[in-house]
Amino acid sequence: MSYKSNNNNPDRVKEILDVIMSYAKFDFSKKTSIIGNDALDAIGAGVNMLGEELESSTLSLKEKEQLLKEIHHRVKNNLQIVSSLLNLQSENILDKRYLDLIIESRNRINSMALVHEMLYSSKDLSKIDISEYVQRLSLGIQNSLLKNDAKVIFHYDLQPDMYFDIDRMIPLGLILNEIISNSYKYAFPKNEGRIDIEMSQTNKHYKLVVKDNGIGLKVNFDVKRDSNLGMQLIYMLAEQMDGKVGVDSVLGVAYEITFPA
Amino acid sequence: MDHLNPPDNATELSLFWTWMGDDGICRTKTKPLAEITLKEAMENSVAVSAFYKNKKFPLLVDARNVKTMAKEARKHFSTNGRETKITSMAIMVKSPLSRVVGNFFMGLNKPKIPARLFDDENAAVEWLKTHLL
Numbered sequence: 001m002s003y004k005s006n007n008n009n010p011d012r013v014k015e016i017l018d019v020i021m022s023y024a025k026f027d028f029s030k031k032t033s034i035i036g037n038d039a040l041d042a043i044g045a046g047v048n049m050l051g052e053e054l055e056s057s058t059l060s061l062k063e064k065e066q067l068l069k070e071i072h073h074r075v076k077n078n079l080q081i082v083s084s085l086l087n088l089q090s091e092n093i094l095d096k097r098y099l100d101l102i103i104e105s106r107n108r109i110n111s112m113a114l115v116h117e118m119l120y121s122s123k124d125l126s127k128i129d130i131s132e133y134v135q136r137l138s139l140g141i142q143n144s145l146l147k148n149d150a151k152v153i154f155h156y157d158l159q160p161d162m163y164f165d166i167d168r169m170i171p172l173g174l175i176l177n178e179i180i181s182n183s184y185k186y187a188f189p190k191n192e193g194r195i196d197i198e199m200s201q202t203n204k205h206y207k208l209v210v211k212d213n214g215i216g217l218k219v220n221f222d223v224k225r226d227s228n229l230g231m232q233l234i235y236m237l238a239e240q241m242d243g244k245v246g247v248d249s250v251l252g253v254a255y256e257i258t259f260p261a
Numbered sequence: 262m263d264h265l266n267p268p269d270n271a272t273e274l275s276l277f278w279t280w281m282g283d284d285g286i287c288r289t290k291t292k293p294l295a296e297i298t299l300k301e302a303m304e305n306s307v308a309v310s311a312f313y314k315n316k317k318f319p320l321l322v323d324a325r326n327v328k329t330m331a332k333e334a335r336k337h338f339s340t341n342g343r344e345t346k347i348t349s350m351a352i353m354v355k356s357p358l359s360r361v362v363g364n365f366f367m368g369l370n371k372p373k374i375p376a377r378l379f380d381d382e383n384a385a386v387e388w389l390k391t392h393l394l
Binding site: 039 | 329330331332356361365369
């Protein structure tokens, strides 16, 4: 098949390339001009139609992203409503045991709500920056549990550029919530102390270390026999991530959670 | 034999001529340098459907003069998601431009009914005859 020659080929090729580059930058406002019926017109028409299809797919993708954001937003709002209801409930409770149970439940809910909040406000709707999450979560727990005269400080050693999807972030957040809450509740009778949180990644594993410099576990503490719901949750959630839990109580209490990368 | 020369009684639209052949195959031919949008595509479908008399029929489309066809028009012609009176569609292409438009239509819009591109009118008519009811 022979195509008609065109004296303005270099200009027309440049025009078509410009349009292709615009499409590559997701700018679909440009179209190539179809002025005749030669090979370049045919290529130009193909580029134009490809742009229309790409624009349509891009819009569809943006709509889906928006929908996903909306879902995360709503889940987070619903979780916050439950958390607020627990808050309201706690105002009428005088028994400290029940009050503690409500605060524990509320913090668990908040740790999950934070995951959804960070997902809908992030550019990438599928991943969460672990470093940011850990710091926001720990400060949230501090606000919830800290007594007026307490001085508990956090020290972070978090490897940058680590991201988790929601399936990992929820159990990890709950684990952190339980460990930090336990430290606040039991480690610092004088309301002073320090909690270190380290998170790192090797080729095969992630490692989370949370340790406090408090009074440590009681002598002859047996995990199976003596652990509370919070501690049981730590083991269950670690298992859910195919992870292992190590507990050490030489100077304060240190948890080491490792799970596959 | 010229199967695509519009007769005097052809329905003339802004960008098409449409008529029913004696062989039971409907024809539609684009006017030179036709830039088809959804409006013209729908106009064409109404004209084609007007030939329906309790029996669906094949359609021979002469797209050799087409210049551009908008995405919405391609989607409409694909008959996806809408009722149609045609059993099949043979599309005549010749120029590079019409081939690109035709291939795009076939490749991306995937017509719901049997559809093929032809550059030979007789071959197109023979194929459509196999879709007469």
